[in-house]
Amino acid sequence: MMVRPAAPPATQRLGWVDMTLVLIFLIGIYLGVNLPITSSIPFPSAPAGIAGIVLLWRRRDAIETRHLAVFLGVLVVYIASVLAATDYAFLGKRFTGLVQLVYSLIIGYALFLTVLQAERRQIARLFFWMSVIILIGCILETHAGLAAVSDRVRAAIYDHGVYISDRRDLLLYGKVRPKFFTSEPSAVTFGYTLFVFCWFLVSGYRWKLFLYVALIGAGMIVMPGPTLLLSLLLIAPYYYFIIPASQPGNRRNTMYRAGILIFGSLLLIVFAIVGSVAYSERLNQILHGGGDPSFFYRVIGPMLVALEIFKVYPVAGAGLTGEPFIHELATNTYARSSFYSTDWGFSKLSEVLTNYFWLHWIYLGAIFGLAVLAAITYWMHVLRVPSITFCWIVWIIFGQASGAYVGPKTWTVLLLPAALSVLYCRNAARVVVPLPEAQRRIQSIRLGNRLRQPGLVSQR
Numbered sequence: 001m002m003v004r005p006a007a008p009p010a011t012q013r014l015g016w017v018d019m020t021l022v023l024i025f026l027i028g029i030y031l032g033v034n035l036p037i038t039s040s041i042p043f044p045s046a047p048a049g050i051a052g053i054v055l056l057w058r059r060r061d062a063i064e065t066r067h068l069a070v071f072l073g074v075l076v077v078y079i080a081s082v083l084a085a086t087d088y089a090f091l092g093k094r095f096t097g098l099v100q101l102v103y104s105l106i107i108g109y110a111l112f113l114t115v116l117q118a119e120r121r122q123i124a125r126l127f128f129w130m131s132v133i134i135l136i137g138c139i140l141e142t143h144a145g146l147a148a149v150s151d152r153v154r155a156a157i158y159d160h161g162v163y164i165s166d167r168r169d170l171l172l173y174g175k176v177r178p179k180f181f182t183s184e185p186s187a188v189t190f191g192y193t194l195f196v197f198c199w200f201l202v203s204g205y206r207w208k209l210f211l212y213v214a215l216i217g218a219g220m221i222v223m224p225g226p227t228l229l230l231s232l233l234l235i236a237p238y239y240y241f242i243i244p245a246s247q248p249g250n251r252r253n254t255m256y257r258a259g260i261l262i263f264g265s266l267l268l269i270v271f272a273i274v275g276s277v278a279y280s281e282r283l284n285q286i287l288h289g290g291g292d293p294s295f296f297y298r299v300i301g302p303m304l305v306a307l308e309i310f311k312v313y314p315v316a317g318a319g320l321t322g323e324p325f326i327h328e329l330a331t332n333t334y335a336r337s338s339f340y341s342t343d344w345g346f347s348k349l350s351e352v353l354t355n356y357f358w359l360h361w362i363y364l365g366a367i368f369g370l371a372v373l374a375a376i377t378y379w380m381h382v383l384r385v386p387s388i389t390f391c392w393i394v395w396i397i398f399g400q401a402s403g404a405y406v407g408p409k410t411w412t413v414l415l416l417p418a419a420l421s422v423l424y425c426r427n428a429a430r431v432v433v434p435l436p437e438a439q440r441r442i443q444s445i446r447l448g449n450r451l452r453q454p455g456l457v458s459q460r
Contacts, residue, residue, distance in 0.1 A: 011289060013119040018058065019126065025051040026130065027109055029409050030191035031182055033157050043097055044104070044375050045408040052107025052408070059113040070382045071109070074375040075102060078158040079321070081368035083413065085319030097321030097363075101406040108408065108415040115419035120202055120427040121418070127199035129216060134192045138178035138223045149177040152179050157185045178223055186294075187227035190401050190460075194413065197394075201242070204427070209235070226295075227401040236264030241390035246425040261457075293344045297351075299400060300339050304357035305330045310366050317365030320405060326362070356410045357399030376414075385418045386425045 014022070028048025032046045033041040043049060078101065082094045096247035115123060140146040142245045170176065196219070200212040216231045240260045308329060309317050318326040327349050334340045334352075353359060361369045373392075395414045404410060 012117060013122050014117055016116070018055070018114055021051045021055050021058075022111070022114060022123075022341070023126065023130075024048070025055070025107070026126075026195070029412050030134075030187070030195075031157070032187060032407075036148065042128035043073070044100060044404070048297070048408050048412075049103065049107055052110045055114045056106065056110035059110060059117075062113045066382050067109075067192055069380075070375075070379045071105070074105070074372070074379055077368070077371050077375045078102075081316050081364050081372065082319055084316035085322065085325075086313060086316070087325060090319060090322060090325045093321055093324060094319040097319075097406045101320060104406060104411045106406040108411040111412065112415045112419040114417070116422060118423065120204060120423050121169060123207075123423065124199055124203040127195045127202070131195045131199060133189065134180060134195070135215070135222060137180045138188065141178040141180055142175070142222070146180075147176075147178070147257060149155065150179055153181050154179060154183065157181075175224075177225065180223075185223065185403065186225055188223050189219070189227040192219050192223065193227055193231050193401075194398065197231055197414060198420055200234075201417060202236060202424050204424075209425060221262075230397050232267050232270060232399060234394060237390050237393045239263070241393075242421055242424065245386035245390075245421070293341070296334075296337075296339050298346075298354045298403075300337065301330075301334055302355040302362065304333050304360070305353065306339055306358040306361040308333045309362050314366045316368050317361065317363050320363050321350075323353065335410055352405035355399055356403055356405040357396050357404060358407040363405060380418060383414050383418065384422065386421050387420075390421065391418045419433060 019165075022338075025048045028045045028051060031045075031047070033046055035046040037043050078098060080097055082091070085094060138147065141150055178188060179185055180188050180192070182188050193216075196212065196215050200208055205211065212231075212235075216228055221230050254408045305326070311327070311330065323330075329351070330349055335342065353362065360372070364372055377388055380391065385391060391414055394417045399410075402409060
């Protein structure tokens with residue numbers, strides 16, 4: 001789905017205050033540090049939340065009435081889903097999830113508005129150097145003793161969920177994977193992949209595809225993990241949706257799109273080959289033997305639970321953050337799968353449903369799941385996102401490596417690429433931005449007045 005890019009504002013850049021706040025926001029998304037509000041209610045990605053609230057205040061003049069009206073419509077659909085979910089004994093838990101979701105969407109919207117005020121090269125440099133710092137930091141952690149410092153910081157800022165499976169890393173990857181101040185290696189690869197892709201999306205560098213592949217290749221050597229492979233799946237949607245969207249006056253022809261589809265098919269083949277070679281040990285565990293609990297909890301398990309939800313609670317699902325309500329259903333679903341081992345076990349269901357794409361359907365069911373998608377899609381249309389389809393594809397692909405549906409990271413993955421695609425299309429060298437209707441009329445009147453002047457009429 002494509003819409004016309006918004007008209008560009010006057011040339012401008014973000015000041016150092018806004019750039020610092022954006023940096024803090026992204027660091028908060030990368031670290032995922034939660035501060036406890038109460039014993040049962042966390043403040044998710046606290047640095048991102050604080051920075052996002054300040055950014056929202058600084059962008060208050062950019063908030064449009066229509067943006068706000070449609071956003072409230074999205075919230076109404078979510079509230080209806082909570083009220084429609086089965087068993088009101090879990091209403092308090094679902095309401096807490098709703099509050100966290102609203103907070104995540106609001107700060108994501110604040111980031112969206114802020115990025116639109118940036119200069120494209122300015123924001124591209126930010127993502128590029130953040131990616132380079134993560135890459136260098138992981139090298140130093142592995143080879144220069146930074147791991148001890150990283151471990152002390154991690155022990156101080158995370159109260160639970162700190163990764164301790166180094167023996168598993170040695171078995172699967174032949175090395176201990178770097179954590180670089182995050183709770184687990186997958187958080188590093190997720191953040192690195194997101195930041196490198198954001199640089200690729202917004203950069204105007206001519207040879208950026210080759211540098212993008214080089215950065216991902218370097219990441220697979222330094223911080224091995226299957227999340228990095230998702231970056232290959234993001235290339236074709238960029239060329240298929242964003243490049244044509246940046247040229248509204250000269251849409252790419254059918255041959256171009258056919259070529260991108262062929263290119264995308266080749267990338268899928270490369271994805272399969274690289275995955276089977278680079279992660280052969282993990283693939284062998286998945287297909288044979290004892291299986292891979294991480295892969296099951298991220299990909300297979302959430303999908304199976306979502307399909308079961310469609311059968312049992314098709315209208316409103318389990319409700320937002322409704323894991324306690326479906327604990328028995330999910331446990332039985334896992335036990336029936338040939339990919340699951342009862343030796344793994346788990347204490348909290350929320351820790352083993354780590355795929356926000358499938359959590360969308362688990363929480364909302366088939367009916368409200370579609371209703372929410374439609375409402376958010378219309379909101380993005382009002383925000384004048386060039387290709388909404390592209391943004392949903394990015395969101396789905398990254399969802400295979402992250403959970404926490406109501407958390408800020410999930411909605412940053414949707415709204416940040418949306419903002420960057422607007423920025424790219426607005427500043428593309430060959431972009432043709434249609435004039436607003438009022439401006440076209442003014443120019444027509446002026447031209448008509450000029451043609452009525454005696455000198456001009458005689459010249460014609």
